[in-house]
Amino acid sequence: MKVQFTETVLRDANQSLMATRMPFSDFEPILETLNKAGYYSLECWGGATFDSCLRYLDEDPWERLRKIKAKCPDTRLQMLLRGQNLLGYKHYPDDVVRMFVKKSIENGIDVIRIFDALNDTRNIRVAVDETIKNGAVASGAISYTTSPVHTLKKYVELVREMKEMGCSTICIKDMAGVMTPIEAKELVSAIKDAMPEMPVILHTHCTTGMAYMTALKAVEAGCDIIDTATSCFSGGTSQPATETLHDALTGLGYETGLDRTVLKKVNDHFKPLRDGYLSAGLLKPKALVTDTDALTYKVPGGMLSNMIANLEDMHALGKMEEALIEIPRVREDMGYPPLVTPLSQMVGNQAVTNVLVGERYKNISKEIKAYIKGEYGKAPGEINADLQKRVLGDDEPITCRFADTLEDGFEKGKAEIGEKAKSDEDVLSYIAFPQQAEAFFEKREEKAKNTFKYSIKRID
Ligand code: CO
Numbered sequence: 001m002k003v004q005f006t007e008t009v010l011r012d013a014n015q016s017l018m019a020t021r022m023p024f025s026d027f028e029p030i031l032e033t034l035n036k037a038g039y040y041s042l043e044c045w046g047g048a049t050f051d052s053c054l055r056y057l058d059e060d061p062w063e064r065l066r067k068i069k070a071k072c073p074d075t076r077l078q079m080l081l082r083g084q085n086l087l088g089y090k091h092y093p094d095d096v097v098r099m100f101v102k103k104s105i106e107n108g109i110d111v112i113r114i115f116d117a118l119n120d121t122r123n124i125r126v127a128v129d130e131t132i133k134n135g136a137v138a139s140g141a142i143s144y145t146t147s148p149v150h151t152l153k154k155y156v157e158l159v160r161e162m163k164e165m166g167c168s169t170i171c172i173k174d175m176a177g178v179m180t181p182i183e184a185k186e187l188v189s190a191i192k193d194a195m196p197e198m199p200v201i202l203h204t205h206c207t208t209g210m211a212y213m214t215a216l217k218a219v220e221a222g223c224d225i226i227d228t229a230t231s232c233f234s235g236g237t238s239q240p241a242t243e244t245l246h247d248a249l250t251g252l253g254y255e256t257g258l259d260r261t262v263l264k265k266v267n268d269h270f271k272p273l274r275d276g277y278l279s280a281g282l283l284k285p286k287a288l289v290t291d292t293d294a295l296t297y298k299v300p301g302g303m304l305s306n307m308i309a310n311l312e313d314m315h316a317l318g319k320m321e322e323a324l325i326e327i328p329r330v331r332e333d334m335g336y337p338p339l340v341t342p343l344s345q346m347v348g349n350q351a352v353t354n355v356l357v358g359e360r361y362k363n364i365s366k367e368i369k370a371y372i373k374g375e376y377g378k379a380p381g382e383i384n385a386d387l388q389k390r391v392l393g394d395d396e397p398i399t400c401r402f403a404d405t406l407e408d409g410f411e412k413g414k415a416e417i418g419e420k421a422k423s424d425e426d427v428l429s430y431i432a433f434p435q436q437a438e439a440f441f442e443k444r445e446e447k448a449k450n451t452f453k454y455s456i457k458r459i460d
Helices: 009-020 024-034 047-057 061-073 094-106 125-133 150-163 181-194 211-220 244-250 260-280 293-297 301-313 317-333 343-357 364-372 383-392 410-420 423-431 435-457
Strands: 005-007 043-045 077-080 111-115 137-143 170-174 198-201 223-226
Touching: 005 244, 009 043, 009 047, 009 150, 009 260, 024 061, 024 170, 043 047, 043 061, 043 111, 043 125, 043 150, 043 198, 047 301, 047 423, 047 435, 061 383, 061 423, 077 094, 077 125, 077 150, 094 125, 094 244, 094 423, 111 125, 111 170, 125 137, 125 150, 137 150, 137 301, 150 170, 170 181, 181 198, 198 211, 211 223, 211 244, 244 260, 293 301, 301 317, 301 343, 317 343, 364 383, 410 435, 423 435
Parallel strands: 005 043, 005 223, 043 077, 077 111, 111 137, 137 170, 170 198, 198 223
Antiparallel strands: none
16 A cells, blocks of 8 residues: 655645745755655645745745755655636736746646636646646646535546546645545545546645544545645644654555655754744744634635634624624525635625625625626536626626636736846746736846946955
């Protein structure tokens, strides 16, 4: 029996526990060790890392990737990609998506995990196609949620579609950490029954305390790869611990391919860093504890704290209970979207508005209107017909893929940023995060000038 591991400390653990603020210099000394651990892959890029590099860390995300690759030549480097949204929330034209995927692979990525918040496969098709064309592994990810329309049969159909697209692995992505052990067992078994050859990956979070049990049941049901984080960066809103699951599964007779001595070295490197981030306030102790509210209210933890903050701002915290009752109703009206960013915020805000205004849908946010129009993709279930009529009037919803309504964007972005971009990678940074990238380019230019001045002085 075999099970492999994807280490998330550089991406999801970093993102979930400390808003992706870990600078390259902090993990650079351990990269060669990470390369020897025997992971299936090292998740190190994509998600929020890109934005964080430009916005907060003054790092070129592409250069970060190349530097990781140089020190980890034997380990698959993995990134998370939000399909047609790339690393953000808006839809990009196909030429931009293709260029982004191509350049990610050229700069060192081996595995791209691709998902769509609504599980609308039209929104991942182009990214999957380009990944395969460039010789990397396309991993299709299911945004996991429960609802009357999210049946095992539907999930298996989704996997089949991803397989037909060319995805060579499937990831069950439980972003809220709400998947229970029995749900994992049933879903993994259903996929394996239908497609025994398809490698299945489990991605979950410890938020509600389910993760270790869920991972164990998934592995017992035939799950091939699990996402974990080195122990000092595990737990809470992060993944379960690599060493713990390695020891537990090895004890049960599974081969992990991991080198336990190397795993300890990895953890020894990150431990003092974790303590430093805690005392600097970058890592909040609250992120490290178990919080079962997501199970009680069936909404992700991040969405709850967002709602509490909104209600507090409006001095209406007393309406919280009412808003929590309103959430499932709004979600039903929307056709049961998975409550993942940005849909979690959209549904949460609309529920709060409905409760505060005292009349349902008297005010409808522009994001919810766009969703109802079909700009985010196809809703998993039926959108409430009255609501749809109220938003659309006599207009028809968009039934085509939203990106089909967009014009090519790469050359346009290139012209816009002009000389400030020194490469195609720079142009992509600019297209993905215009203000942050432009500010970064300016700072980089300034730094280069100063270094130049300094080196001339040195020669004198
Ligand atoms: Co995650």
